[in-house]
Each structure stands twice: as structure tokens, then as C-alpha cells.
Amino acid sequence: MELKLIRAIIPEGANIILGQTHFIKTVEDLYEAVRTTVPEAKFGVALCEASGPRLVRSEGNDEGLKKAAVENALAIGAGHLFVIILKGAFPINILNQVKACPEVASVFCATANPLQVIIIETSQGKGVLGVVDGFSPLMAEGQKDIEERRAFLRKIGYKL
Numbered sequence: 001m002e003l004k005l006i007r008a009i010i011p012e013g014a015n016i017i018l019g020q021t022h023f024i025k026t027v028e029d030l031y032e033a034v035r036t037t038v039p040e041a042k043f044g045v046a047l048c049e050a051s052g053p054r055l056v057r058s059e060g061n062d063e064g065l066k067k068a069a070v071e072n073a074l075a076i077g078a079g080h081l082f083v084i085i086l087k088g089a090f091p092i093n094i095l096n097q098v099k100a101c102p103e104v105a106s107v108f109c110a111t112a113n114p115l116q117v118i119i120i121e122t123s124q125g126k127g128v129l130g131v132v133d134g135f136s137p138l139m140a141e142g143q144k145d146i147e148e149r150r151a152f153l154r155k156i157g158y159k160l
Helices: 026-037 063-076 091-100 143-155
Strands: 002-007 015-020 042-048 056-060 081-087 106-111 115-121 126-133
Touching: 002 126, 015 091, 015 115, 015 126, 026 042, 026 056, 026 081, 026 091, 042 063, 056 063, 063 081, 081 091, 091 106, 106 115, 106 126
Parallel strands: none
Antiparallel strands: 002 115, 015 081, 015 106, 042 056, 042 081, 115 126
8 A cells, every 4th residue: 555645737727626426427417517507617527437447537618627637537546536627616606516416425625726635555546535735824814814804705706
């Protein structure tokens, strides 16, 4: 058994969602979840098969983002892993629909931060143990930070 750290490649201005699923049709179901929730979003979805021909299946409405999802899926290489690369929307806009997909077992992360994926490799294959999302905090927020956070959320329209 060997532990490895894989750095996810996230295109400029994009977000990534990583999760685990259990069925080949997930790639199409996740396509539909994104497309029907935020129709203007650009995205790519990739799914690592865990049996049969063990291909990385992909769908999406943007070839560059679809390619990025496939490259991340191949680099991580864990069975039943799915990768969504998203532009023109935030994960918050689609996460409930992703989690509601009947085949989705779990979501590891949703981020635009630098991302490292911790995998274990055995003689059978690879699995995701966890992720390192962004960087460690430096300190607790102060009053000025609270005011800036609240102002930012209102500026981008997530709060009144």
C-alpha cells in the first residue's frame, strides 16, 4: 500500500467538485443536474469506471473543461470517482442537485482553491482518502474582517 498526493489542475476562473459514485449512468445524470440547474454554466464531467473496461467517461458542454475533468480523473485514478469542472456558476448553485443524484455516494470537496487529493494505492487500485483544500488559516477573523465578509456577500448578491 502506498499513499500519494495528487495536485488537481483547476483552469483559471473555474471550480472543481470531486465525489464518489457507483454507476456508469452518473456521468449523464450529473450532466443533466448541472445543465438544468444553471443552463448558462460551462462545465465538464468525468467519471472513472471501477469495473468492465475501466474507462474515464465524460460529458459536458465545454470541450476545454471536459478535457480538464478527464485529465484530473486520470491523474487521481480512483474507481467510481467523478470530477466536475465548472465555470459561470459556483458549486453552491449545483451541490444540492449533485448530492441528490441517486448514484452519488459522497462529495469530497467543491472549491476553486489549490487542491491536493490524498490517495491510497493498493494492488487492487486507488481510492481517495481525503483532500487538502486551499491553505491553513492564519488567525481568527476580527471585526473589520466580519464587516468585509458581510459586505462581500451582499456585493455578489448572496445576501440582502
